[in-house]
Amino acid sequence: MDFSNFNDTLLSFLQSSPTPFHATASMRSALLSHGFVELLEEDTWVIEEGGKYFVTRNESSLIAFTTPQLTMSQSGWRMIGAHTDSPCLKLKPNAQVDRFGYHQLGVEVYGGVLLHTWLDRDLSIAGRITLKTKAGDIVSRLVDFKEPIAVVPNLAIHLNRQANEGFSVNPQEEILPILCGAENEFDLHELLTSQLKKQYSELQVDSILDFELSLYDTQPAALVGLHKEYICSARLDNLLSCFVGLQALLESDQQRPSLLVCTDHEEIGSLSACGANGPFLDDVLRRLTPNPEQYVQAMQRSMLVSADNAHALHPNYAHKHDKNHAPAINKGAVIKVNANQRYATNSETASVYRDIAAEENYEVQCFVVRSDMACGSTIGPITSGEIGVPTIDIGLPTFGMHSIRELAGSRDAYGLYKVLARFTKRDKLITR
The missing domain is CATH 2.30.250.10 (Aminopeptidase i, Domain 2)
Incomplete structure (x- = not known):
């Protein structure tokens, strides 16, 4: 997908997704149109090699995955995570x-x-x-x-x-x-x-x-700025990541099992049947790898990219940032780091992401909250803590987070899509 088509499709997705229910319905429609098969949790699943599947819960959370081979314990998963809800x-x-x-x-x-x-x-x-x-x-x-x-x-x-x-x-x-x-x-x-x-x-x-x-x-999502370099819309946190992750999954070459998980209720702690702090992802993964030992092997050969918006340095409030970790819009996605595990990034997962981004000639930035300010969190630490998967927290630099209308970079969104698409095709992660 080229840059212009990507952003046009993004604006349409944002406009058609005023609630988590609608966002999930929009992703469901896109997956069906690309040959994915819908699974129902109450049914017995028959998963085939080379298949493409998705399942929803509560109509507000969705997991989609590809199974180029069924030996997930040997290959691991390339996972992308985001959330469907917004304040x-x-x-x-x-x-x-x-x-x-x-x-x-x-x-x-x-x-x-x-x-x-x-x-x-x-x-x-x-x-x-x-x-x-x-x-x-x-x-x-x-x-x-x-x-x-x-x-x-x-x-x-x-x-x-x-x-x-x-x-x-x-x-x-x-x-x-x-x-x-x-x-x-x-x-x-x-x-x-x-x-x-x-x-x-x-x-x-x-x-x-x-x-x-x-x-x-009701104001439509739009490309704004003198050179249309910004995306201005409601619910960029975190439908922007849902859309980027979806497009990356659709772009995957099905050489490695890939998975997209978009869950509800992140903005209020993720503790629900369909939230990241609930059993949804674990339920799905254990149905795909029911052997306990093979499940652990699969997780340790996997990696999750938890994508959620990051705070860009606001030129009117620069004092709110650590000057050495102050991301700029349209300068690349942001690796989020926190010593107290509010983000799940570690040196290994960050290194894998940096290496993939370099292969795409895509810039990488880093965010650490000021030491005298409280740090937010994401689905990254929750998911990593629930299933034991190595995780990195990243995000696109954003102004006005949790405003009724937020601002991010159009080049950032497209660049992250290209990096995550390459991530789904990645063979080796960390060599032990």
């Missing part, structure tokens, strides 16, 4: 709020949201609805309103003269989106039923039982 505002179960002449939505903050960035944005709603059909079946369907139907207006500076000196947003009282005026009749379940009928004309809805819905910014 956002999620609707509460009893979300309808009517006050002071407006119909609003009660929301809960998911993850480390930069709350003030959600003010004065054109918002829509997407997610999963579980319902009962008139035939008596309980089914789930994804919905996406797409149109801007909600907004959280800011408070005028005349009523908050200290606004430019810094202010906090109360998530219980001050972040509730407005849908319409009270002069209009409004019932949330009726709205959701109407949307289901609009998207699924054949669906006979008896009643809505529950939902998992999020707000999102």
